[in-house]
Amino acid sequence: MKIKNNILNLLIPVLVLTIFLLAGCNETTKNGGRIITDNEKQNDKTLGKDNENNEKINDNTKTKLTEESDKTKDDKVEKEEKSETAPEELNIAVYNLKDPVIDRILPYTVNDKTINPEIMIPQITPINDDIENFNYQMKELAIDYAETFSYGEEYQNETPDSINYESYKTNGVLTVIIKHDSKNMGYIKPLENAISIDVYTGEVLSNNELIERAKIPEFIEKLESSINEDLNAFKEFHTPEEYSYLRANTLVKNWNKYYGIEPIYSWSTENGNRNYKPTEVYGDQHEAVSYLSESGQLIYTKTIETPAASGEDYRTFQPINQNNHRPEINPAYEHFAKTLKIDSSKENAPLAFIGHLGETASTTGIEKINSLVDESILALKDIMRINENAMDPYKFSTLYLIIPKYNDTCIFFSNANSKGYSFHINIDTMNTLFNTYQDHELSNCEVRVQHRDKMVIFKPKLDEGYNLTELPKEIVDISKNIGRSNFTEVSNEVFKFFEYFND
Missing domain, CATH: 1.20.5 (Single alpha-helices involved in coiled-coils or other helix-helix interfaces)
Incomplete structure (x- = not known):
């Protein structure tokens, strides 16, 4: 019994110690034969979250x-x-023309100075007929210049003619500019021409196509502004009539070129003539064309009529840098527009008014003009006089007054012969007083009134009651709206003004 108690006494401490140890230690869990502590379990939880995050990141x-x-x-x-x-861009290349005629152009000596005539002629990969024609013209140009250069050596010129070119691509356009210095009237006159080709189609581009690509708003207004700036330099050296003629010729040529209207003067060409306008570069009679600069800006070439019938000049300008010209309404037109209750600001307002003033031999025309001047509707200096019947004084002629809407309207007069060919009489941008045959059967006077792309052509005709007939709707008759003054009150200035029709 004593032994049994002793054993019990020994087991009790061991049991207590075991319970103590179990309570003092961290909780454990069996896992595949391995003991995992609570810390490990916490780490597993963290690791699980990381795995989830990693899976999300991976996803x-x-x-x-x-x-x-x-x-x-x-x-x-x-x-x-x-x-x-x-x-795709076409494989178009520009290269120098190789030709024996060019090889024969050699340096020569003048007063111990070596002169090197320059002749570089472009050729373009001939992918279509237009470009082949350009290449042909360039070869012809080389022959012409080779002959000119030979004169340079013969006459010992220290400043011979020269020709070269430059080419570049911009905005999908291949531009080739031909530059030639031509000795004209003793001095070198630089001339310039160009051809522009779409690098994707090979099409030779017109001036208007280049304007579209350059995206120039109100182009015609900028062109007119530039023309006026050039012509102003001539104004003080000419009478109003001379300046009006100069201005009208310049405006109408540029309008026709831009709008594609038939030129004032035209000559028949032989069938099959392949002269290609944009590439005509011979001498001074070339028609220079426009092109895009390397930066893509449009360089436009305008035609300027030069004074004293000395020909035409070609000048370039950049439309993007030009102000806009706003056409001015003619004060005399405004007067009659109000009388007829016509809104002159409307696009469809008449291009011009025309009035029949009576026979040249009578005093009616003198009295009516005197009345217009007297009422300050017109000034004599603003009236152009056209004596269409000057060579036939024995046939009665009658007077007409044309008052255009805008001050830069062009009025062109021509006279057809028996074969129908029109002979130029005059052209102006002023109010115009002209005479022609009273009998419409004999009258061949043709009047062309144009402002920009608006144009009408007609022949003045009278019926038996002396009323104007067959007028186009763009021309309105104001004959009955023009008053007349007393003949005894006509000024001397008006009498002198009418002497022009009696010479």
């Missing part, structure tokens, strides 16, 4: 890579689609 990365892969595929497809639809 996001996979999604992003998939999206990028899809985008790359889309970009590739888009590029392939673009490559299928976008035009």
Whole structure:
């Protein structure tokens, strides 16, 4: 019994110690034969979260890579689609003409000074007929200049003619500019011409196509402004009539060129004549064309009529730097527009008014003009006089007054012969008083009234009651709206003004 108690006494401390040890230690869990502590379990939880995050990151990365892969595929497809639809640039090259006639142009000596005539002629890859024609003209030009250069050596010129070119691509256009210095009247006159080619189609571009590509708003207003600036330099050296003629010729030529209207003067050409306007560069009779600068800006060539019938001049300007010209309404036109209750600001307002003033031999015309001057509707200095019947004084003629809407309206007069060929009489931008045959059967006087692209052509005709007939709707008769003064009150200035029709 005593032994049994002793054993019990020994087991009790061991049991207590075991319980103590179990309570004092961290909780444990069996896992595959391995003991995992609570700290490890916490680490496992953290690790689990990290794994979840990593899985999410991996999923996001996979999604992003998939999206990028899809985008790359889309970009590739888009590029392939673009490559299928976008035009490819043609293989067009510009190179020097190689020809024996050029090889024969050699340096020569004048007063111990070596002169090197320059002749560089362009050729362009001949991908169509227009470019082949250009190449042909350039070869002809080389022959012409080679002959001119030979005179330079013969006459010992220290400043011989020269020709070269430059080329570049801009805004899908290949530009070749031909520059030639021609000795004219003892001095070197620089001339310039160009050809512009679409690098995708090979098409030779016109002036208007270049204007469209350059995106110039209100181009015609800028052109007129530039023309006026040039012509103002001539104004003080000419009478109003001379200046009006100069201005009208210049305006109408530039309008016709821009709008594609048949020129004032035209000559028949042989069938098959392949002269190509934009590339005619021979001598001084070339028609210079416009082109794009290397920066893509339009350089436009205008035609300026020179004084004293000395020909035409070609000048370039940049439309983008030019102010706009606003046409001014003729005060005399405004007066009659109000009388007829016509709104002169409207686009469809008449191009001009015309009035029949009576026979040249009577005093009616003198009295009516005197009345207009007396009422300050017109000034004599603003009236152009056209004596269309001066060579046939034995046939009665009658007077007409034309009052154009704008101060820069062009009024062109011509007279047709028996074969129908029109002979130029005059052209102006003023109010015009002219005479022609009273009998419309004999009258061949043709009047052309033009402002920009608006143009009418008619022959003044009278019926038995002396009323104007067959007028186009753009020309309105004001014969009954022009008053007349007393003949005894006509001023001396008006009498002198009418002596022009009696010479």
